[in-house]
Amino acid sequence: MRAVTDRLTHLRSDARDNRERILEAARAVFAADGLDAPMRKIARTAAVGPATLYRHFPTKQELVTEAFSERMRACYVVVDEGLADPDPWRGFSTVIERLCELQSRDRGFTAAFMSSYPGAMDFAADRGHALGSFAALARRAKEAGRLRADFTLDDLILVLMANGGIQAPSPAARVAASRRFAALAVQAFRASPDAAPLPPAARLAFVAA
Known part of the structure; x- marks a missing residue:
């Protein structure tokens, strides 16, 4: 036995x-x-x-x-923590920065998050939840006068699409470049842009199409 x-x-x-x-x-x-x-x-x-x-x-x-269920849970945590921040602009900025870094570390997750994969209904529902929470955070940041009034969720998708296209000679360089890009995006979204310092620039590889 x-x-x-x-x-x-x-x-x-x-x-x-x-x-x-x-x-x-x-x-x-x-x-x-x-x-x-x-x-x-x-x-x-x-x-x-x-x-x-x-x-x-x-x-x-x-x-x-x-x-990608574990990655989606990480995405939930990022957005929910941003939504819970009493300072909506800080919460908004942090979500942009952390989502870009998650994306730079795992492009497979980004492809799944951005796509409407046939039959993955649970995943589509998860994506809808994350985007809905981020939309609520963006509304609070606008009401606080910190986020430009013409920001839309399409701008978040545009940021993720652009961030996903970063080419770099190493994973570390890709993450560094992503951090700088996220900081640039956050400054562009300010209702009143200022000259806050950017993260260090990363040396990037130019890859032929």
């Missing part, structure tokens, strides 16, 4: 390990190739067979949603 129990425990442990490898591989492949990356490449990267992959995640929609 003990031998059977040990075998079942070992099988469950192997299944957990396979699942974590698949999720880690999916995040890496989606970050490099986008959400259109084939499932077979994810299986190869995770060093599992296609049958194992599909046993854990029968559809790509399920894999995308699960792979």
Whole structure:
């Protein structure tokens, strides 16, 4: 009986390990190739067979949603903490800065957040919640006279799209460049722009299209 129990425990442990490898591989492949990356490449990267992959995640929609659920929770925390800040402009600025940094560290998450991925209804609802909370924060910042009156949620999407296009010779340089870009964006959104110092400039790589 003990031998059977040990075998079942070992099988469950192997299944957990396979699942974590698949999720880690999916995040890496989606970050490099986008959400259109084939499932077979994810299986190869995770060093599992296609049958194992599909046993854990029968559809790509399920894999995308699960792979980025932790990132979405981090996004929730960023927006909710900004909304809870008694200074709405500080909260608004912090959300822009932290979202840009999250994006610079994980482009796969950004692709999932920005897209309307077929069938990922839970993820779409999460995105709607985050954007709704940010819209409430923006309204408070406008009412305080700190955020320019013509700011819209489309401007946030524009910032994330532009930030996602940053090319740099290393991950650290990409994060540094993202921080500077976020500071520039925040200054542009001020109702009365000032000359607050920017973060240090980063040396960037020019990549041919």
